[in-house]
Structure formats: C-alpha cells, structure tokens
Amino acid sequence: MSQPGAKYLNEKSLKALELLRSHPYPVDNFHTSKRYAVLVALIANNDGDLEVILTVRSTLLRTGAGDSACPGGKMDLDDVDLIATAKREAWEEVRLPPSESQLLTISAPILSRQMQLxxxxxxxCPNMTTADISSLCPNPGEVDAIFTTPLEYFLNPQPELHSFIEMQWTHSLHRIHSFEGCGASNHVIREQELTSKNDRRPTSSLASSRKIDRTNVGWIVYGMTANILLEVGKIAYQREPAFQMYAQGQITDVGRNAEWFNDSFRPRSSL
Structure with missing residues (x-):
C-alpha cells in the first residue's frame, strides 16, 4: 500500500477534509431502535483529489440487487455505536480494515426506500490511494464489484450522465438523482462463482438492467446513495451542485423529517 500522509492530497482536498472534520454532528431526534449505517470512505487519487469507495451489491441479494452503494448495514447488538457498525460492515463487505479509516464527520440520517433509518x-483512509483499490476484496454473496469515483463529480457531472425523476414520497415531493459512468476507470470485479439454477434469486427489472458488463462504461449511482454523496460533497467543497438538487417544496429539514417519522411509526394503542 502507499505510505500515509498529506503529500498525496492537493490543497483543495486538504481544505475539504478540514471542512468535513469541523462539520457539526446532526441532531438526531428519530425514535427507533432499528438503526443502519453506511461508510462514506474517502481516498486520494493520483491527482490528489478525493474519491469515494463504492460497491455494487450482489445480484443474488433479495433487496437492492445490482445497486451501487456505500458499504453498510444494520447495527448489531455488539456495535458500540453507528461508527462501529459502518466500519464493521465495510470490513465484512470489502475487507477495509476498521483501523485504516479516520472519522471526519457524521452526516444527517436519511430514510431508505425500505424506510430504514x-x-x-x-x-x-490516509494509507490508501485509488491505486490500492485492488487490495480490497468483494465478499461473495454481498458484493459483485468495488469501484471509486471522484466525490466532486456528483456536484458537477457531465450533463448527459446526470438525470433525475420526481416522486411523491413520505411527506413531500422528492427529486431522485442518477449519475452514470461511475467507476469505469478504477474497479475490482469479483470472480463469478458457479451457482445452480435453484440458487438464483429473482431480481427486479431495474436490477437486471444493471447486470450488463459495466467495466468499460461504469456503474450508475442513484437514489439514497447519490443523495448522501451530494450532501457530503456540499460540505466538503462548500458549494451547491451545478443543477437544482431538490424538488420544489421538498422538505429537507432533518427535524421535520424526524417528526414525520416518529408520528408515522410510533406504537399505536390497541385500545
């Protein structure tokens, strides 16, 4: 692996890390014991810019098959906090050692399409650069590929590679972003294992569209993962995306979202 140190980062990236470190943790008023965490792991590329480590979920999974995502999962009873959850999941999914990552900040909780918080x-990760991506190992059954993409790309993509849809979700209109061409130049593909016909699980048409060979054209990052990376990019580079991020009237206040969640999922009296 490359040697650790700030020499691998340019001035813009050093400033971005400082802005992330100084960003205050969000107030979390969501009332639920079921918690999930994802690891937004940043590493330097050859130009000293920051890239994010992403995975392609296995096409054998029951939910999110074939989707691009940050490593992550559900908080276990043995996890001391959500930081431990995210680091443990990254170790299990891609073999990123917990000791290799330094905490910068915690971003605001977000609801997945399955209503998971x-x-x-x-x-x-100071000891890694994008040249070291081959040291990571996709976990069979969970991850089909690992790739990296510049964090700043999500703020200023090529127009033809960015699209969005709008939909009514939870308690307001939402804009769902999609970014194509991610990871084409830097990725690790898991060697496909032979599986019997009975072992194959059905996947959605959306997941099926992602099963094509993307090693030359890259993968699609969309939905919750895209939103997370947009928010992190805004903090790191202190600017808005080159496009309108939110739908008109979209509720983005974390406190209001927590109120809606707590009211919608609070235990109901049987009387």
Missing part, C-alpha cells in the same frame, strides 16, 4: 459515517 441510515446514518452516513464519513471517513478518510
């Missing part, structure tokens, strides 16, 4: 844990 997900907290992004933002870290920097």
């Amino acid at each position: 997900v907290t992004p844990i933002v870290v920097y």
Whole structure:
C-alpha cells in the first residue's frame, strides 16, 4: 500500500477534509431502535483529489440487487455505536480494515426506500490511494464489484450522465438523482462463482438492467446513495451542485423529517 500522509492530497482536498472534520454532528431526534449505517470512505487519487469507495451489491441479494452503494448495514447488538457498525460492515463487505479509516464527520440520517433509518459515517483512509483499490476484496454473496469515483463529480457531472425523476414520497415531493459512468476507470470485479439454477434469486427489472458488463462504461449511482454523496460533497467543497438538487417544496429539514417519522411509526394503542 502507499505510505500515509498529506503529500498525496492537493490543497483543495486538504481544505475539504478540514471542512468535513469541523462539520457539526446532526441532531438526531428519530425514535427507533432499528438503526443502519453506511461508510462514506474517502481516498486520494493520483491527482490528489478525493474519491469515494463504492460497491455494487450482489445480484443474488433479495433487496437492492445490482445497486451501487456505500458499504453498510444494520447495527448489531455488539456495535458500540453507528461508527462501529459502518466500519464493521465495510470490513465484512470489502475487507477495509476498521483501523485504516479516520472519522471526519457524521452526516444527517436519511430514510431508505425500505424506510430504514441510515446514518452516513464519513471517513478518510490516509494509507490508501485509488491505486490500492485492488487490495480490497468483494465478499461473495454481498458484493459483485468495488469501484471509486471522484466525490466532486456528483456536484458537477457531465450533463448527459446526470438525470433525475420526481416522486411523491413520505411527506413531500422528492427529486431522485442518477449519475452514470461511475467507476469505469478504477474497479475490482469479483470472480463469478458457479451457482445452480435453484440458487438464483429473482431480481427486479431495474436490477437486471444493471447486470450488463459495466467495466468499460461504469456503474450508475442513484437514489439514497447519490443523495448522501451530494450532501457530503456540499460540505466538503462548500458549494451547491451545478443543477437544482431538490424538488420544489421538498422538505429537507432533518427535524421535520424526524417528526414525520416518529408520528408515522410510533406504537399505536390497541385500545
């Protein structure tokens, strides 16, 4: 692996890390014991810019098959906090050692489409660069590929590679972003294992569209993962995306979202 040190980062990236470190943790008023966390792991590329480590979920999974995502999962009873959850999941999914990542900040919790409350844990891996991506190992059954993409790309993508849809979700209109061409130049593909016909699980048409060979064209990052990376990018580079991020009237206040969640999922009296 490359040697640790700030010499691998340019001035813009050093400033971005400082802005992330100084960003205050969000107030978390969501009332639920079921918690999930993802690791937004940043590493330097050859130009000293920051890239994020992402995975392609196995096409054998029951939910999110074939989707691009940050490593992560559900908090276990043995996890001391959500930071431990995110680091443990990254170790299990891609063999990123917990000791290799340094905490920068915690981003605001976000609801997945399955109504899971997900907290992004933002870290920097000083001992790694994008040239070291081959040292990571996709976990069979969970991850089909690992790739990296510049964090700043999500703020200023090529127009033809960015699209969005709008939909009514939870308690307001939401804009769902999609970014194509991610990871084409830097990725690790898991060697496909032979599986019997009975072992194959059905996947959605959306997941099926992601099963094509993307090693030359890259993968699609969309939905919750895209939103997380947009929010982290805004903090790191202190600017808005080159496009309108939110739908008109979209509720983005974490406190209001927590109120809606707590009211919608609070235990109901049987009387």
